[in-house]
Amino acid sequence: DVKVTQSSRYLVKRTGEKVFLECVQDMDHENMFWYRQDPGLGLRLIYFSYDVKMKEKGDIPEGYSVSREKKERFSLILESASTNQTSMYLCASSPRLGDNEQFFGPGTRLTVL
């Protein structure tokens, strides 16, 4: 059974803290993605990676960075969390070739106080 896991389901942090969100997939997928989901705005792409150590900005990269040191792991980093980064964060992966179907993790609901 394919699986994408995220390190936390719920997270509460304070403004200015450095926050790490971890995502691991066991499907040997080349592509990994980080999205945030906000009411009325749908899923918005923050960053994605198509290979180890490779990354590309999505639609809303400001205030975020990412790290992909191993194929199975993709980390989202909030260098200095702000209240407007309170959101649901979803990780996904997909194989490099094919129809681009993405497999999602359960999400992390981050609250920044």
Next chain:
Amino acid sequence: ILNVEQSPQSLHVQEGDSTNFTCSFPSSNFYALHWYRWETAKSPEALFVMTLNGDEKKKGRISATLNTKEGYSYLYIKGSQPEDSATYLCALSRGDDKIIFGKGTRLHILP
């Protein structure tokens, strides 16, 4: 900016009734159209991937059609059940590694 539009944004349907909703997208550089179902407290799960104009896919009571020339896809649910309550996401692939999501249609099935 590439827009994938879904309508309606929200929908209430009586249990047992059938319903449908729409995804529209730019038809240029089309590669694939995805439908996902996202139930509360769960991960989005793929329902269908369609690549050819005129494609029709079916899974139980749910089916989808695709018109790539005019840039739209319909999702149909026959005989709605409470377990169909979810947000249905449409997403467009243009052949690179990303897919562009619409904002979703939130479906509520009324008992």
